[in-house]
Amino acid sequence: FYKHNFAEALTYIERILAHQEWTPKYHLRLLAAQTREAMEDVAGAESEYKNLVQSFPGGETKNAYAEFLTRQNRRKEALVLYKEIVDNSQRLPKHLQRQQRAWIKRAEQELRQAQA
Secondary structure: OOOOOHHHHHHHHHHHHHHOOOOOHHHHHHHHHHHHHHOOOHHHHHHHHHHHHHHOOOHHHHHHHHHHHHHOOOHHHHHHHHHHHHHHHOOOOHHHHHHOHHHHHHHHHHHHHHHO
16 A cells, blocks of 8 residues: 555455454455545445444544545535534543544544634
8 A cells, every 4th residue: 555556455455354354354444445545446435434434433434534525525524424523422431532532633623623
């Protein structure tokens, strides 16, 4: 991925996802979404991001999808995701709020900028 050989990176990611049960899949799915986006496969990237948000509901995946939507000039949809991150954070136990702090702060920042 970092060498910009996106097709090869995506092939490797998909192979790992298919054969490695122990792999923390959401990181690989996120990398697959970013790789598809870098390859200008917008529909494929969006599909990956949507699946991530549904399967792994933490702030990181919603933030990544919101950033994707912003890059696609779909800011209103991105703001909905940022609002969900902030709203959901208030219902999290304190230890999860601490764990998700970076994503919560990022979402709050984006919402403040939208109101300015």
